[in-house]
Amino acid sequence: MTSTPEKDKPEYSPKESNLASCMNMEPLDNNHFLYCGECNKEPEVHCPAHGPYNYIQDKEVPEGDPLKAEHTLPDCLEIKTSKIAGAGLGVFSKEGLQSKIMFGPYGGAIITDNHKSGYCWKDGKEATATSNWMRYVNCAMKEADTNLVALQNKEGIYYCTLKPVSPGEELLVWYGVEFSRELVLIRDKNSQKHTKIHKGKRQYKCEVCGLLCKHSSILKIHMRIHSGERPYMCDKCGFACNKSSTLKTHMRTHSGERLFKCEVCGHACNKSGNLKNHMRMHTGERPYICEVCGKTYKLRDNLKTHIMKHTGERPYKCEICDYSCTRSCDLKTHMKKHTGERLHK
Numbered sequence: 136m137t138s139t140p141e142k143d144k145p146e147y148s149p150k151e152s153n154l155a156s157c158m159n160m161e162p163l164d165n166n167h168f169l170y171c172g173e174c175n176k177e178p179e180v181h182c183p184a185h186g187p188y189n190y191i192q193d194k195e196v197p198e199g200d201p202l203k204a205e206h207t208l209p210d211c212l213e214i215k216t217s218k219i220a221g222a223g224l225g226v227f228s229k230e231g232l233q234s235k236i237m238f239g240p241y242g243g244a245i246i247t248d249n250h251k252s253g254y255c256w257k258d259g260k261e262a263t264a265t266s267n268w269m270r271y272v273n274c275a276m277k278e279a280d281t282n283l284v285a286l287q288n289k290e291g292i293y294y295c296t297l298k299p300v301s302p303g304e305e306l307l308v309w310y311g312v313e314f315s316r317e318l319v320l321i322r323d324k325n326s327q328k329h330t331k332i333h334k335g336k337r338q339y340k341c342e343v344c345g346l347l348c349k350h351s352s353i354l355k356i357h358m359r360i361h362s363g364e365r366p367y368m369c370d371k372c373g374f375a376c377n378k379s380s381t382l383k384t385h386m387r388t389h390s391g392e393r394l395f396k397c398e399v400c401g402h403a404c405n406k407s408g409n410l411k412n413h414m415r416m417h418t419g420e421r422p423y424i425c426e427v428c429g430k431t432y433k434l435r436d437n438l439k440t441h442i443m444k445h446t447g448e449r450p451y452k453c454e455i456c457d458y459s460c461t462r463s464c465d466l467k468t469h470m471k472k473h474t475g476e477r478l479h480k
């Protein structure tokens with residue numbers, strides 16, 4: 136492909152060149168670059184060889200829409216389970232896309248602390264309910280699968296198609312080696328080698344979610360997640376679960392066995408996860424962050440309950456009256472009104 140001679144380089148004009156309004160920019164400096172995937176260069180304003188980007192705008196949503204991330208999705212795309220096993224949701228092209236389509240900017244609040252999240256870019260932007268659909272775009276596992284490139288223009292991050300995307304294809308961006316490693320999408324060399332050792336042997340595939348297992352026995356246990364089968368039952372309280380190890384842990388609630396001891400205050404727990412939660416009392420760590428309002432929590436369940444305030448969800452419903460609430464303990468307290476049980480003894 137020949138590039139346009141220097142003197143014939145088109146002057147930037149949004150109207151003439153069909154450039155996105157988001158690109159109505161001042162001269163770019165080192166921090167404000169565009170990248171042309173086809174010629175593998177960082178051109179000024181637009182790639183002289185391959186022309187302008189076409190911009191597909193986010194769908195407009197009302198101010199404060201708690202489902203902004205879903206509702207901003209342009210019609211040509213859809214959000215569904217990613218083709219990458221275990222990656223959660225992903226974004227797919229419905230009808231196919233040309234090369235050099237630009238989406239963005241990546242929405243989210245600016246965060247100041249150094250916390251790591253799969254939803255924030257290195258410059259400190261965090262996708263939240265202030266975020267748009269771009270938070271659902273996954274990272275390609277190998278270069279050949281990458282069809283999006285991330286561009287920074289002024290303060291915004293934009294995703295552009297590097298090549299034509301077929302109908303039904305998942306949009307996959309490349310986060311960069313360092314950031315992917317932080318998110319544990321890339322492992323260190325040693326563990327990569329280790330993965331390679333096992334790679335060829337993981338031939339048992341779950342037909343429901345694509346998980347690959349090394350042994351058929353592991354796949355058999357995994358399948359219980361999908362079938363709902365719970366063959367292990369506690370003979371003391373009837374609790375049922377799908378793994379013998381889970382029953383073993385559960386039995387500690389009856390035996391009072393507390394194997395996990397806090398080295399700071401001596402508090403003992405029956406599960407390692409409970410000790411981890413307890414340790415946050417000492418460290419003050421609040422790793423669970425509400426993506427809508429930024430409130431932080433020490434416990435995942437507390438964040439889950441809090442999020443219901445934003446979504447309006449009230450899963451605990453009284454069968455006698457129309458009372459509903461976000462916590463089972465509140466429903467329990469409420470039920471005492473119907474049963475006549477005294478609220479405070």
Ligand SMILES: C[S@@+](CC[C@H](N)C(=O)[O-])C[C@H]1O[C@@H](n2cnc3c(N)ncnc32)[C@H](O)[C@@H]1O
Nearest residue numbers: 222223224253254270271272273274275276318
């Ligand atoms: C920007 S979000 C992408 C949307 C996410 N899949 C979801 O369901 O919300 C980034 C997170 O998705 C997951 N992810 C993205 N690419 C992945 C990949 N190649 N393999 C595994 N997980 C991936 C990781 O959990 C990562 O922290």
